[in-house]
Amino acid sequence: MSSSKVNVVGAGIPGMVAAINLAKEGYEVLVMERGSQVGKSPYTPRLDVTPLDKPMVWDYIGLDLSPCFKELKGNIYIRSHCFEFTPPNIYGVERSAREGSIDNHLYQEALKTGVKFEFSTYIKGPNDLPGNSIIATGLNPQMLEALEIPTIPVYGYWNYMEKPKVDRSGVFNAYLDEYTAEYYYSVLVNDIWYSLLFDAYSELGQDALDRCAQQVKEREGQEIKEWRRVQFAVACRDLNNPRLFAGNKILAGPLSGLHDPFLGFGVVAAMLSGKTAAIAVKDKERALKDFKKFNRNFERTWLIRKAYEAVTPNIRLSLADLVLSNPELFEPLIVGMGGIVPGHPDTSFILQGLVKEPNAPYFDKAKESLAKFLSDNMARFL
Numbered sequence: 001m002s003s004s005k006v007n008v009v010g011a012g013i014p015g016m017v018a019a020i021n022l023a024k025e026g027y028e029v030l031v032m033e034r035g036s037q038v039g040k041s042p043y044t045p046r047l048d049v050t051p052l053d054k055p056m057v058w059d060y061i062g063l064d065l066s067p068c069f070k071e072l073k074g075n076i077y078i079r080s081h082c083f084e085f086t087p088p089n090i091y092g093v094e095r096s097a098r099e100g101s102i103d104n105h106l107y108q109e110a111l112k113t114g115v116k117f118e119f120s121t122y123i124k125g126p127n128d129l130p131g132n133s134i135i136a137t138g139l140n141p142q143m144l145e146a147l148e149i150p151t152i153p154v155y156g157y158w159n160y161m162e163k164p165k166v167d168r169s170g171v172f173n174a175y176l177d178e179y180t181a182e183y184y185y186s187v188l189v190n191d192i193w194y195s196l197l198f199d200a201y202s203e204l205g206q207d208a209l210d211r212c213a214q215q216v217k218e219r220e221g222q223e224i225k226e227w228r229r230v231q232f233a234v235a236c237r238d239l240n241n242p243r244l245f246a247g248n249k250i251l252a253g254p255l256s257g258l259h260d261p262f263l264g265f266g267v268v269a270a271m272l273s274g275k276t277a278a279i280a281v282k283d284k285e286r287a288l289k290d291f292k293k294f295n296r297n298f299e300r301t302w303l304i305r306k307a308y309e310a311v312t313p314n315i316r317l318s319l320a321d322l323v324l325s326n327p328e329l330f331e332p333l334i335v336g337m338g339g340i341v342p343g344h345p346d347t348s349f350i351l352q353g354l355v356k357e358p359n360a361p362y363f364d365k366a367k368e369s370l371a372k373f374l375s376d377n378m379a380r381f382l
């Protein structure tokens with residue numbers, strides 16, 4: 001293969017961002033995708049929620065994807081305690097083959113720049129590819145295994161409904177509860193309601209699914225008759241997971257470890273790493289510099305995540321409740337977790353979304369909450 005030709009595996013976000021950028025620079029780009037069309041993978045259709053610093057991301061990737069991102073406001077439930085969350089830059093984005101999806105938008109853009117696609121093509125592993133190929137196969141466990149990348153298995157249970165009965169577009173809900181160490185979320189945009197309950201390391205039992213479905217009915221008015229099951233893998237198992245290269249191949253998207261190890265956000269990192277992979281085709285040093293910049297907080301976030309996993313569910317949920325009840329008191333903690341989303345440098349959106357009255361007497365409220373938390377949880381600390 002001549003040096004002006006590049007193969008990209010996977011027509012997801014990073015694969016197509018990389019392909020478009022390379023085609024604009026005059027490369028001949030072929031995207032190989034196992035699905036029969038863009039937006040059709042075992043993990044779609046779905047809606048993802050993400051914080052997003054639009055100017056920073058659009059500037060870096062050289063594309064304005066604003067039409068794909070719909071502003072959201074929502075509720076976070078910690079057990080039965082509901083927090084209204086109206087941050088300025090949280091968005092919902094559709095992952096599907098439909099017209100309003102980011103997949104379809106990027107596909108149309110890629111065709112315009114001359115990118116070629118080969119559908120229904122499954123690439124088993126890196127050895128089937130020439131050097132300098134970009135591997136962007138997402139959270140597909142087989143490719144991660146072939147690349148010998150350490151992963152955490154994730155088990156998801158989801159629902160998807162077009163034209164749902166309850167129409168409150170631009171809304172998301174998140175639940176943290178004892179039945180999962182991770183969380184449940186739902187989103188309503190583009191006339192779709194999508195929900196996902198997930199856990200890492202092991203499957204959830206029927207009791208957990210039933211309890212969550214009951215809460216969904218009470219809180220969102222949606223009836224879940226049957227959860228659909230999905231399994232994927234995230235490359236956040238080890239501290240050394242982030243890697244831009246695998247031999248002479250370039251990695252892009254979540255398999256490069258450019259993925260939030262705490263809450264699982266991957267969309268922003270997927271967009272950024274598509275561009276980083278395109279840079280890596282001709283300038284490995286510069287790409288590595290960008291990659292390290294975007295991943296600079298991986299280690300810190302990974303360690304916070306391990307501490308979070310080590311405490312009991314009750315302490316975990318009580319702490320989350322305490323932090324959301326007293327965001328100003330916990331400002332250093334929230335800001336200290338800056339960069340929890342790789343490539344998203346600013347966490348002020350969390351504070352802006354939670355602090356309704358900046359001059360409210362937070363300290364008195366915080367003292368009360370802290371006293372309650374300690375009396376409720378003291379026995380567990382001792």
Ligand SMILES: Cc1cc2nc3c(=O)[nH]c(=O)nc-3n(C[C@H](O)[C@H](O)[C@H](O)COP(=O)(O)OP(=O)(O)OC[C@H]3O[C@@H](n4cnc5c(N)ncnc54)[C@H](O)[C@@H]3O)c2cc1C
Nearest residue numbers: 010012013034041048049123137138140253265266267270
């Ligand atoms: C169920 C689910 C919910 C999520 N929710 C959120 C969220 O709310 N917020 C957030 O920020 N992130 C979320 N993420 C993570 C985020 O979506 C991903 O990290 C991000 O989209 C990057 O993935 P991708 O586009 O590369 O992957 P994909 O969209 O999976 O794209 C990879 C492509 O590669 C193709 N492919 C895979 N293997 C092969 C192969 N061997 N040969 C050829 N083609 C192949 C696939 O068919 C697919 O089209 C979620 C992920 C999942 C799975």
